[in-house]
Amino acid sequence: MKHPATPPPDASTLPAQWQRLHELDGEPLPQEPTLLHGWALFHAGHFEEAELAGLAVGLSGLSLANRAAATRATLLVPSEKARLDLFQRIHARGRAHAAEDQNNPNAWFWLAYALIRYSQGIHVARALAQGLGTQIRAALEKTLQLAPHHAYAHLALGGFHAAVIGKVGPLVGAMTYGARAEEAMIHLREALRLAPDSAAVMVEYADALVAMEGEPRLAEAVRLYEQASNVTARDAVEQLWVELAQAGLAL
Structure with missing residues (x-):
């Protein structure tokens, strides 16, 4: 993997860059030095180490652990089975996180994100038949209720509407799953506005x-x-x- 054009932040420089680096997930700047170090590992591309660092911190580190694992599963892991296993792990942790910290938008978001990627892996139509679509939509709407400017949640919800329409068509999508093209575009455009x-x-x-x-x-x-x-x-x-x-x- 190539390095980004600007040097990755370390724990000492990360706070100054935090807002720009987290315009997608709106994660608050951590106050715990160990957790801040874990996020520095994440932004430097050490995703497995970042996941472990997040897990070691406990509840407040679950967003780090889940984002690190999700990044690796989405962008780096070549095996479909390994990806699905990772997304199942993220989903389980997300459910536990949401149960313990119900007002944390990223607890709900990573729960939803894992289900979205898992659904793509087993095919969207099959996932819808299993009722995963309802869970995804509910978790993303909860995320946006708690954090209306969560760019990643807008992006994911817009993508969810689009994927359902693409698989079952606009009529069935709207009547059965509440998926509408205009809703997809509202959320996609909002994501682009928030993180242009x-x-x-x-x-x-x-x-x-x-x-x-x-x-x-x-x-x-x-x-x-x-x-x-x-x-x-x-x-x-x-x-x-x-x-x-x-x-x-x-x-």
């Missing part, structure tokens, strides 16, 4: 457009991928999204 220079938002926005509408949105999706491929990565995590966009354009 995020490579992750650009890539996920593009994928949602294609999932929902296919060929008519392909040119717009390509433009978003091009923009994402030229982002100056602020940390090792974003560098992975930039490289994903570059790889997508090369196909």
Whole structure:
């Protein structure tokens, strides 16, 4: 993996960069030195070590542990089975986190994110049949109730609407699962407004457009991928999204 254009933060420089690095998840700056060090590991790309550091802290470290594991599962792990196992682990931890800290938006968000990625792995239609769609939507709506400006939750909820419509069509999607194209676009646009220079938002926005509408949105999706491929990565995590966009354009 290439290093980002700017040096990754360490525990001493991370607080000054925190807000920009966390425009997606809105995670509050931790006060515990051990947890701050764990987040520095995460932003430097040491995801397994960051996950372990988060788990070692306990409840307040679960957002770190889950984001580190989710990043690795989404962007680095090649095995589908290993990815699904990771997402199941994240979901279980997210449920426990939400039960213990019900007013923590990221407890609900990582629970939902894990279910979304797990659903993609077992195919969305099968996941919907198992009732996972209702759980995903409820957890994302809870996230946004607690944190209305949570860019990642808007992105995920928009993507959820788009994926359902893409799999079952707009009529069944709306009547059975409450998935609507206009709702997808409201959330996707809000994510882009909240994090306009995020490579992750650009890539996920593009994928949602294609999932929902296919060929008519392909040119717009390509433009978003091009923009994402030229982002100056602020940390090792974003560098992975930039490289994903570059790889997508090369196909």
